[in-house]
Amino acid sequence: MDAAAWTPPGLDISRPSPARVYDYYLGGYHNFAADREMARKALEMWPDLPTIMRANRAFLRRAVSYLAESGVRQFLDIGSGIPTVDNVHSVAQECRPDARVVYVDIDPVAVQHSRAILAGDRQTAVVQADLREPDDVLGKAADTGLLDFRQPVALLVVALLHFVPDSDHPDEVLRAYRDALGSGSHLVISHATHEGRPELTASHEELYRRMGTPMTMRSWRQVSAFFDGYDLVDPGLVYLLQWRPGPEEEATPPESVPAWVGVGRRS
Amino acid sequence: MTSAAGKAGKAAEASGRPPLPRGQGLAGRWLTAIRTGSPTLPAAPRLARISRRLAQEAQALHTDPAASAAAGRRIGQLLVEEHVTGEGAVEATVQVLTAEKGPPENLTALVGGLAEGFSRALAALVLLQQDEIHAALVAARDDARTELIESESRFRTLFAAAGVGIGVGDLEGRILDVNPALTRMFGYSLEEFRSRNVAHFMHPDDAASVWADYDDLITGRRDQVQTEKWFYRNDGTTVRTHLTLTLVRDAEGRPVRQVAIMEDVTLRHELEQRLRHAATHDALTGLANRALFVSRLETAVARSDSRVGLAYLDLDGFKMINDSLGHRAGDEALILLADRLAAAVAEHTAGWGEAAEVARLGGDEFVVLAPAVPATTALAGLAKRLVAEVAEPVDLTGGLRVELSASVGVVERRAAVRVLRDGDLDTAAGLLRAADLALQAAKAEGRGKIAVHERSRADRQMAHYALAMSLPGAARRDELDLVYQPLVRLTDGAVLGAEALLRWRHPEYGLVAPASFVAIAEETGGILELGRWVLRRACRDVVEWGAGWPSDGVLSVNMAMAQLHVPDVVADVSGILDDTGLAPERLQLEVTESTLLRPEATRPVAALRALAARGVRIALDDVGTGYANFAVLRRLPLRSLKLAGSLMPVTDGEPDPVDAEILATLVRLGHALRLTVIAEGVETLEHDELVRRSDCDAGQGWFYGRPVPPGERLGA
Numbered sequence: 001m002d003a004a005a006w007t008p009p010g011l012d013i014s015r016p017s018p019a020r021v022y023d024y025y026l027g028g029y030h031n032f033a034a035d036r037e038m039a040r041k042a043l044e045m046w047p048d049l050p051t052i053m054r055a056n057r058a059f060l061r062r063a064v065s066y067l068a069e070s071g072v073r074q075f076l077d078i079g080s081g082i083p084t085v086d087n088v089h090s091v092a093q094e095c096r097p098d099a100r101v102v103y104v105d106i107d108p109v110a111v112q113h114s115r116a117i118l119a120g121d122r123q124t125a126v127v128q129a130d131l132r133e134p135d136d137v138l139g140k141a142a143d144t145g146l147l148d149f150r151q152p153v154a155l156l157v158v159a160l161l162h163f164v165p166d167s168d169h170p171d172e173v174l175r176a177y178r179d180a181l182g183s184g185s186h187l188v189i190s191h192a193t194h195e196g197r198p199e200l201t202a203s204h205e206e207l208y209r210r211m212g213t214p215m216t217m218r219s220w221r222q223v224s225a226f227f228d229g230y231d232l233v234d235p236g237l238v239y240l241l242q243w244r245p246g247p248e249e250e251a252t253p254p255e256s257v258p259a260w261v262g263v264g265r266r267s
Numbered sequence: 268m269t270s271a272a273g274k275a276g277k278a279a280e281a282s283g284r285p286p287l288p289r290g291q292g293l294a295g296r297w298l299t300a301i302r303t304g305s306p307t308l309p310a311a312p313r314l315a316r317i318s319r320r321l322a323q324e325a326q327a328l329h330t331d332p333a334a335s336a337a338a339g340r341r342i343g344q345l346l347v348e349e350h351v352t353g354e355g356a357v358e359a360t361v362q363v364l365t366a367e368k369g370p371p372e373n374l375t376a377l378v379g380g381l382a383e384g385f386s387r388a389l390a391a392l393v394l395l396q397q398d399e400i401h402a403a404l405v406a407a408r409d410d411a412r413t414e415l416i417e418s419e420s421r422f423r424t425l426f427a428a429a430g431v432g433i434g435v436g437d438l439e440g441r442i443l444d445v446n447p448a449l450t451r452m453f454g455y456s457l458e459e460f461r462s463r464n465v466a467h468f469m470h471p472d473d474a475a476s477v478w479a480d481y482d483d484l485i486t487g488r489r490d491q492v493q494t495e496k497w498f499y500r501n502d503g504t505t506v507r508t509h510l511t512l513t514l515v516r517d518a519e520g521r522p523v524r525q526v527a528i529m530e531d532v533t534l535r536h537e538l539e540q541r542l543r544h545a546a547t548h549d550a551l552t553g554l555a556n557r558a559l560f561v562s563r564l565e566t567a568v569a570r571s572d573s574r575v576g577l578a579y580l581d582l583d584g585f586k587m588i589n590d591s592l593g594h595r596a597g598d599e600a601l602i603l604l605a606d607r608l609a610a611a612v613a614e615h616t617a618g619w620g621e622a623a624e625v626a627r628l629g630g631d632e633f634v635v636l637a638p639a640v641p642a643t644t645a646l647a648g649l650a651k652r653l654v655a656e657v658a659e660p661v662d663l664t665g666g667l668r669v670e671l672s673a674s675v676g677v678v679e680r681r682a683a684v685r686v687l688r689d690g691d692l693d694t695a696a697g698l699l700r701a702a703d704l705a706l707q708a709a710k711a712e713g714r715g716k717i718a719v720h721e722r723s724r725a726d727r728q729m730a731h732y733a734l735a736m737s738l739p740g741a742a743r744r745d746e747l748d749l750v751y752q753p754l755v756r757l758t759d760g761a762v763l764g765a766e767a768l769l770r771w772r773h774p775e776y777g778l779v780a781p782a783s784f785v786a787i788a789e790e791t792g793g794i795l796e797l798g799r800w801v802l803r804r805a806c807r808d809v810v811e812w813g814a815g816w817p818s819d820g821v822l823s824v825n826m827a828m829a830q831l832h833v834p835d836v837v838a839d840v841s842g843i844l845d846d847t848g849l850a851p852e853r854l855q856l857e858v859t860e861s862t863l864l865r866p867e868a869t870r871p872v873a874a875l876r877a878l879a880a881r882g883v884r885i886a887l888d889d890v891g892t893g894y895a896n897f898a899v900l901r902r903l904p905l906r907s908l909k910l911a912g913s914l915m916p917v918t919d920g921e922p923d924p925v926d927a928e929i930l931a932t933l934v935r936l937g938h939a940l941r942l943t944v945i946a947e948g949v950e951t952l953e954h955d956e957l958v959r960r961s962d963c964d965a966g967q968g969w970f971y972g973r974p975v976p977p978g979e980r981l982g983a
Contacts, residue, residue, distance in 0.1 A: 027350065027352055027353055029392065029393045029396035029400075031400065032400070084350075108407035108410060111403075112402075112403035112407045116403055116406070117399065
């Protein structure tokens with residue numbers, strides 16, 4: 001057999017990996033030439049990208065802080081990538097030292113890296129799985145022994161759903177997760193949108209399509225539907241910078257980060 | 268790169284923002300400077316801790332350059348460790364620090380130390396993270412390789428242990444690898460396989476489509492081919508396999524390999540063949556059975572240019588063999604005859620365009636199908652040969668020799684002149700029916716006869732059968748009538764009674780003569796129901812007749828042999844008499860001579876005795892037509908003889924003296940047996956004079972009175 005035919009995604013460093021590109025935007029060095037090349041091209045088209053990525057990271061931090069303060073102790077972070085700064089478990093544990101986190105990513109390199117930096121941490125685990133296979137994700141998460149799905153769990157789907165095309169039925173996928181989680185559980189979503197910055201949408205989608213991970217921008221209404229049956233906590237589904245902003249977020253025009261974010265709760 | 272933080276810092280510089288407010292410590296000033304516009308920094312509590320560390324280290328500015336340089340290095344390292352590495356972070360930090368009061372050499376040393384500490388720490392961080400990501404990559408690749416090795420080893424195990432044969436070849440047909448099951452299946456070693464090309468495994472029985480499909484596969488036009496096919500094994504024997512060929516493509520979709528999976532289905536195939544043979548062949552003789560014969564006949568008939576011939580053969584009286592010698596002997600005779608017929612047909616028709624074949628249709632019926640009759644007389648010749656073959660004695664085990672004969676019906680569909688052809692012979696069913704009808708005609712002529720299909724005869728036979736088919740419901744459909752022909756005493760012309768005669772008004776054929784349909788009813792067994800209906804209706808008619816019926820008149824009704832064989836015939840007749848109220852002595856049953864004079868007719872004779880004992884009169888009908896066993900006549904409970912109408916002369920004028928003497932002799936015989944003698948068929952004055960001269964007691968016929976419907980006056 002031809003070795004190349006058997007190489008899983010992410011193992012071929014001549015192609016950029018979304019997780020490593022994201023790490024580069026966040027100022028990390030867990031990336032290879034192809035990743036940086038891709039990032040540099042992206043920046044030429046959209047110089048604000050690192051700001052947007054970091055803003056997204058900041059939203060994740062604010063959301064996790066909020067959840068931990070609300071009493072959530074279990075986190076399932078899908079599409080966790082290569083976390084170096086402000087990982088979910090460190091943010092959550094600042095408030096709840098007993099918080100447990102399971103990271104999920106499809107990229108085997110990201111998973112290996114996460115395992116390396118989290119080695120020895122008994123409150124975290126990393127599994128390789130695909131968001132689009134809810135049974136597999138939830139099964140592997142449960143197998144880690146860290147999460148008790150009878151208790152509230154916060155499911156984090158941050159900056160990920162816009163990589164799932166409609167043909168993969170994200171609404172069905174999300175419904176499966178929502179149904180699987182019990183009362184008091186939360187769903188956190190941030191999702192890129194064409195609303196607010198329509199002039200940039202085409203070029204951005206084109207960029208990711210070229211990268212091999214096409215993007216699907218969705219409207220406020222479409223993203224709202226992902227929370228179907230969950231109650232959105234204040235301030236609802238809003239621009240990323242409008243969700244419980246700190247002073248820095250308040251100082252920036254909300255449309256400059258064209259993403260809808262929200263936190264839903266199952267009553 | 269233009270981060271928000273960098274932009275904000277430059278903006279502050281460019282706009283000549285006023286100095287940081289007094290009263291705020293270094294920590295606060297640094298926080299303000301570093302934070303401006305950047306959401307990338309650590310969370311506020313950690314940032315505050317960093318700012319306090321920074322202020323603490325900045326105290327070194329009040330000591331000496333060495334301590335300041337050391338503090339600067341720690342600050343640089345701190346910024347890296349705490350991920351305060353974004354663009355503008357170092358610049359903002361240096362600006363805040365250089366705004367502090369202190370000796371210039373200490374400030375220079377601090378900034379120099381910061382630059383060195385930051386760059387060293389950053390370099391270390393870069394190297395660390397690059398090591399980490401490389402390690403992660405290696406680990407992930409190891410995992411993938413382990414999975415690949417495991418899956419390959421699983422595949423290897425599967426390949427080696429599989430019961431099905433698996434072979435891998437390239438697109439040129441070179442065989443690269445085969446599993447042990449395949450080497451066992453074919454008897455070739457792995458090396459022998461590797462030295463051969465796929466094309467080597469052609470078999471003469473391969474369908475043309477198999478190799479066309481193969482070409483489609485290796486050229487990528489299709490991805491899978493499934494078929495069943497024969498292969499030669501190394502030792503020259505054959506193996507039949509269910510073969511699945513699959514095309515393997517590379518990551519880019521280009522065809523690279525072919526994989527063959529083969530299952531040995533030789534046994535299953537043989538079993539199927541055997542089952543198919545069993546379904547289409549006669550188990551006893553091994554000849555084709557009816558199903559196969561019909562399908563071959565249909566195929567032959569479908570070819571419009573063929574002269575299709577059938578010879579339908581039935582062994583005469585074969586039931587006797589079974590009855591007297593047992594079924595085993597009967598079966599043995601059938602097997603021997605079947606072999607003989609098959610051999611004879613093969614030999615006789617070897618020169619025909621297509622050899623004829625024998626099938627066994629069941630019992631003692633065989634049929635020869637000749638799909639290509641060469642000449643008009645050829646079939647008759649074949650039929651003669653068949654008759655001759657059967658006529659040869661058959662020697663059974665145990666020294667028993669049987670002599671048989673066969674009747675043959677022959678039909679041919681002539682292809683040459685289509686318009687003149689009989690349309691009925693254009694279907695398999697029509698052809699077979701014609702052969703059957705011809706066979707019936709042959710059988711009617713006696714043993715060992717051959718009859719060739721004739722359209723007019725077949726039509727008559729068909730009409731006959733049509734009649735037979737419609738007889739059972741005739742009474743129910745009110746198509747049957749009874750009429751009554753008077754019996755007249757010759758001495759004084761008094762009406763003694765009447766014979767009930769059956770009429771059938773057939774909706775299609777009109778009035779049908781009893782002679783035709785009674786025979787049919789006797790063949791089909793319908794006579795029993797018909798006979799009962801006639802008896803009951805006649806008894807009722809007479810009871811209800813009224814004034815026209817003589818006070819002591821006798822009703823004469825015909826009774827068939829079959830009716831007398833029914834065990835409860837006596838109870839039947841008694842029941843009808845009781846139901847209708849006709850006195851037994853007023854009923855006369857007419858039975859035919861032939862019916863009663865057979866030696867085996869013990870049951871009918873017993874039945875007649877029982878009926879006679881009840882008072883019913885018995886008359887022997889049609890006397891003078893068959894052979895008469897006069898000795899037996901004495902033992903029968905007869906009251907009268909009815910002389911057949913055929914004894915009456917057909918010509919006008921004086922009767923032949925010999926005829927007259929025969930009649931007189933029969934009358935004397937009857938009288939000697941103390942029986943009343945009645946002449947039938949008396950239609951003319953001459954007949955009347957004849958029967959009177961012959962001393963008959965009574966007469967019946969148009970001369971004395973036509974048959975009348977019930978209730979009407981009897982007699983002229």
